[in-house]
Amino acid sequence: MNRRALAFAGASAAAVGAAAAWWFTDSAPYPYAQRRLLDLPLPFLxxxxxxxxxxxRPGERVLEIGPGTGLQALHVAGQLGDDGRLDIIDIQDQMLDHVMSRARAAGITTITAAKADARELPFPDATFDAAYLVTVLGEIPNQAAVVRELRRVLKPAGRLVVGEFLDRHYVPIVDLLGYGNEAGLELSGRLGPPLAYFARLRPDRSPA
Ligand SMILES: C[S@@+](CC[C@H](N)C(=O)[O-])C[C@H]1O[C@@H](n2cnc3c(N)ncnc32)[C@H](O)[C@@H]1O
Known part of the structure; x- marks a missing residue:
């Protein structure tokens, strides 16, 4: 191989290495520019x-982290009745604006949006009857901190549902259960195959 070919091979290997490193380690939030993909229901989830x-149950106060374009939020808000409330928090204003504009168009008035980071939730302890996040946890560095915060804002008999799908931010259920264990949450239900699962966690010693 001549020197030029060697240099080309070296540069190509470096580019592939950089791309692989980005693929496995990048934790930037899902880009708003690619929002149309979020409107497509995920298999199994x-x-x-x-x-x-x-x-x-109607009248409950529920929290969603990382609603994206509202695939789950609009559906859940519709079940809460006039006295219920769905708080959505996201680190990107554009996602929140998108959901609120869809809610207005659908006549849904029970959603409240706030820009916040899931690692530091802007709510007092024991605020929510339930919380959920779907294909979000793996995007956030320090997932244990997110689960701890969710435990803090859940009422003692509250429930947390986490949806995970096999993409580059996938969180295996064994990892989720570890974070839950540290935070005082235990598994109380699970649906779907291991690579596209929903898991429900409840505070330890809460009524089943
Ligand atoms: C892949 S999208 C999932 C959207 C939606 N749950 C769905 O299943 O279609 C991930 C969402 O999490 C949000 N997000 C990422 N990091 C976050 C953080 N640290 N705190 C709050 N939201 C975050 C992103 O902005 C984005 O809206």
Whole structure:
């Protein structure tokens, strides 16, 4: 191989290495420019399965982290009745604006949006009857801190539902259960195959 070919091979290997490093380690939030993909339901992570584990009752106060374009938020808000409330928090204003504009168009008035980071939730302890996040946890560095914060804002008999899908930010259920264990949450239900699962966690010693 001549020197030019060697240099080309070296540069190509470096580029592939950099791309691989980005793929496995990048934790930037999902780009708003690619929002149309978020409107497509994910295989196995259906709203029907989310409903089965979340078991919303009218009048409850519920939190969603990272609603994206509102695939789950608009569906859940519709179950809360006039006295219920869904708080959505996201680190990107554009996602929140998008959901609120869809909610207005659908006549849904029970969603409240706030820009916040899931590692530092702007809510007092024991605020929520339920919380959920779908394909979000793996995007956030320090997932243990997110689960701890969610435990803090859940009422003692509250429930947390986490949806995870095999993409580059996938969080295996064993990792999730470890974070839950540290935070005082235990598994109380699970749906879907391991690579596209919903898991429900409840505070330890809460009524089942
Ligand atoms: C892949 S999208 C998922 C959207 C939606 N849950 C769905 O399943 O279609 C991830 C969302 O999490 C948000 N997000 C990422 N990091 C966050 C953080 N640290 N705190 C709050 N939201 C965050 C992103 O802005 C984005 O809206």
């Amino acid at each position: 259906t709203n029907r399965r989310l409903d089965a584990l979340l078991a919303i």
